Amino acid sequence: MRSAIGRLVAQQLGRASVVVLDPVSGTTLLDVRGSRSRIPASTAKLATAAAALDVLGPDTRLATTAHRDDRTVYLVGGGDPTLVRARGGDPDAGGRPSLTALAEAVAADYGTQTSLTVVYDASAFAGPGLGPGWGASYPRLGVAAPVSALVVDDARVRPGATARVNDPARQAGEVFAALLEAQGLKVRKVRKGELAEGAREIARVESATIADIVQRTLTDSENNFAEALAHLVGGRLLQDPSFSGGARATTQALQALGLDVDGLTLADGSGLSRQNRIPARLLADLLAASVSSTDPELVPMASGLAVAGLTGTLADRFSSAATKAGRGFVHAKTGTLTGVSSLAGTVLDAEGRTLVFAMIDDRVRSLAGVRSTMDVIASTLATCGCD
Known part of the structure; x- marks a missing residue:
């Protein structure tokens, strides 16, 4: 293993953390600064995904409900980040409620x-709607909307737009009112509030399963999906459905799964915050658990990883001569912030073994260069039968 990728790590990722495991045998094939806490960027979503699957359950669905109290109708968000205004198709077939x-x-x-x-x-x-250390411009830039239990169309200012609104719940309420008027009802007022005691549920729509939402979160690195999942975990475990509650509950859930959380510090569920710290070793252990039979509830994590050169955040990578061997064989979660690049996933090697790897560099001078090196390393793992 050191002869195959050690030189690349030493010469081009000199400050990075790199871990490679054989999840079947439990053997550590390479560990370079694997225990050092690093800013993980979006690979932090792996921790959120594991906690959501374990705490919420892979088969759970999220409901958005309507309740009637005389001439007041309540639109109640249950934390579903996938709701759309139009007919979204069957959630179990890739559609949305x-x-x-x-x-x-x-x-x-x-x-x-x-x-x-x-x-x-x-x-x-x-x-708060924005996470610790998030930029106030994130909604306008489309990076993430303020986190809300009630959101429609990913909180985009209009379907297909990049920018997001500053008040997703209000937008959902106003869209709902317009849809009711299109049905022949008259809406005299739209306001924020809480469900009145005694109001009866008259309708609901439900999301796809948590397993499916986790997979979409990982494939396309959906920031607001990840934050909704983290808030839900915080609410379920600690009765604290907030950024801080989700962070503490995720740590607690990983510890309950038997993972070593030493060096783990979380501030949000998406990895947008630069206050997050995760050792590469923990990312590798999480992925090892997802591809082994020891934690079957975590299996959707592995199937949600983007496929090199084909899907999600890896669709436009692994196209060079040095990385084409990894195309289709490397499945991974990407991570990028200013000065940070990470890649963590699985790869099928030349002997047919599934290996797990995690790489984090949070002192990057050239994002393009480090990203290319990480892709080469993952691709090299696909071509060798390394010990």
Whole structure:
């Protein structure tokens, strides 16, 4: 292993952490500064994914509900980040739950020409909308929206746009009101509030399973999906559905899975915060658990990793002569922040073994250069039967 990739690590990733494991035998094939805590960027989503699968359960679905109390209809968010306004198709076949479908069900219950007040309720999540250290420009730039338990169309200012709104719950409430009016109802007011005691549920739409949401989160590095999952974990374990609650609950969940969390410090669930610290060894251990039979609930993590040269955040990578051997064989989660590059995943080697690797460099001078080196290292693992 050292002869195959050791020189690359030493010469081109001199300050980075690199770990390679054989998850079947439990053998550590390479460990270069693997225990050093690093800024992980989006590879932090692996920790969030594991906690969500373990705490929430892979088969759990997230509901957005409508409740009736006389002429007030409540739109209640349950933390589903996948809701869309249009008909989204079957969530179990790659589609998304539809706010239009919810509005149609409400209209069927009320009948047309009824005058209503719409109250939108996002109280399932608490705390600030932007994570520790996040830039105030993130919504405008499309990096992430303020985290909310009620969101539609990824909180984009309009479908297909890059920028996101500053108040996702309000947007969802206003979109819902417009959809009700399109059904023949009259909406006299839209306001923020909480579900009234005694209001009865009249309709709901549900997400795909947590396993499916985790896979989408990892493949495309969906920041708001990851934050919703972390908030939900915080709410379930600690009754604290916030950034801090999600961070503490994720750490607790990983520890309960038997993972060594020494050196782990989390501030959010997406990896956007530069306050996050994760050792590469922990990322490798997480992936090893996902591809082994010891923790079957974590299996969706492995299938959610982007495929080199083909899907998600790796679709436009592994195209050079030095990396083409990894195309299709490397499956990984990427991570990028200013001065940070990371890559953690699995690779099928020349002997048919599945190996696990994790690489983090948080003192990067050339992101393109370090990213290319990491891709070469992963590809080299695919061509060797290294010990």
